Amino acid sequence: MASHRRPKQPNRARVTVLTATAAAAVALTSQAANAAPSEKPSKDEVKSKVDKLYEEAEKATEKFNGAKEKQQKLEKQVDRLQDKVARGQDDLNDLRSGLGSLASAQYRSGGIDPSVQLFLSSDPDSYLDKASALDQLSTKQAEALKKIQAKQRTLAQQRKEASDKLADLATTREELGKKKREVQGKLGEAQRLLNTLSAKERAALKAKEERASRDAERKAADASDASGASQGGGSQGEAPKGGAKGSGRTMSAYAAAQSKIGSPYVYGASGPSSFDCSGLTSWAYAQAGVSIPRTSQAQANAGTRIYSQSDLKVGDLVIFYGDLHHVGFYAGNGQVLHAPRTGAVVRYESINNMPYQFGVRI
Numbered sequence: 001m002a003s004h005r006r007p008k009q010p011n012r013a014r015v016t017v018l019t020a021t022a023a024a025a026v027a028l029t030s031q032a033a034n035a036a037p038s039e040k041p042s043k044d045e046v047k048s049k050v051d052k053l054y055e056e057a058e059k060a061t062e063k064f065n066g067a068k069e070k071q072q073k074l075e076k077q078v079d080r081l082q083d084k085v086a087r088g089q090d091d092l093n094d095l096r097s098g099l100g101s102l103a104s105a106q107y108r109s110g111g112i113d114p115s116v117q118l119f120l121s122s123d124p125d126s127y128l129d130k131a132s133a134l135d136q137l138s139t140k141q142a143e144a145l146k147k148i149q150a151k152q153r154t155l156a157q158q159r160k161e162a163s164d165k166l167a168d169l170a171t172t173r174e175e176l177g178k179k180k181r182e183v184q185g186k187l188g189e190a191q192r193l194l195n196t197l198s199a200k201e202r203a204a205l206k207a208k209e210e211r212a213s214r215d216a217e218r219k220a221a222d223a224s225d226a227s228g229a230s231q232g233g234g235s236q237g238e239a240p241k242g243g244a245k246g247s248g249r250t251m252s253a254y255a256a257a258q259s260k261i262g263s264p265y266v267y268g269a270s271g272p273s274s275f276d277c278s279g280l281t282s283w284a285y286a287q288a289g290v291s292i293p294r295t296s297q298a299q300a301n302a303g304t305r306i307y308s309q310s311d312l313k314v315g316d317l318v319i320f321y322g323d324l325h326h327v328g329f330y331a332g333n334g335q336v337l338h339a340p341r342t343g344a345v346v347r348y349e350s351i352n353n354m355p356y357q358f359g360v361r362i
Helices: 012-034 043-108 114-120 124-194 199-231 248-258 277-287
Strands: 304-306 317-320 326-332 335-338 347-350 356-361
Touching: 043 124, 043 199, 043 277, 199 326, 199 335, 199 347, 248 277, 248 326, 248 335, 277 326
Parallel strands: none
Antiparallel strands: 304 356, 317 326, 317 356, 326 335, 335 347
16 A cells, blocks of 8 residues: 655755755866866976976085095095904914913923922023023013003904994995985986977977087187287287186196087096086096096185186186085186086086186186
């Protein structure tokens, strides 16, 4: 039999909630439909972000270089200390062996009280000679013991020093790994941004950089020509066009750097086929027979500082950025020769493209 009960009425509060939810959904759908699609960053915006990432990567690169240099020094120190410890242990073993021989000789002489031995001796004079020899033997034994004690102390100090250096080396290796990951992370992020550009846009950026590099190279060549003309018979008192040259070794280092124009930038590299900024300068000076530190921060303290750009000479090092994380060679006429960043090659560039701090005359 069919039921004649009235159907249950929906709860008024529930109806209100459902109505409000439906209205919100309609509003959101309408907003989504009317919203403009997110705009792709422009070529210039991408370049700006990429340049910033490259700068951050280079900061990390110089710290990476410093940690790597420290690691190499520590490895050499640890090797020397471990070699010293091994030789010291051999010396200690020899001293102990010598002491054992003395003890054996003393044992063979007998353990009777010396005065009793003299009383029983049939030849007192001979005994006294032997007693004197035995006394000398005891003296040698005491000296041997002192040497052993001194060698043990030295060996303990060397072992502690080696242990401390090994701990420092482990910390440095850990720091090296962190800096390497930081550099790779920045470079990876920069590459992802570049990949958002079309092939045409990337080609346009590259062409712009190449034009700027050719222009900088021409200006550097003009400076060199002006310097040569001035030194070879220009009018008296005429100053070269921003191209006064440095000393013989400085110019040899600069020439070595010029021979590497077009070589790729690779972080942590110091030649002969690829370089980072301080890798190029340290390698070039090494070709001139001059040893300078590996990192840009250390190179900043490797000679006389030149604060005015007008006082720079060709071949002087030029330090950039407040934390001194970039270095190149002054090329004259307001240009530098340097290894700029990942994705670029050793090239000329305007000194004004980066925040100049000071020059360094080695």
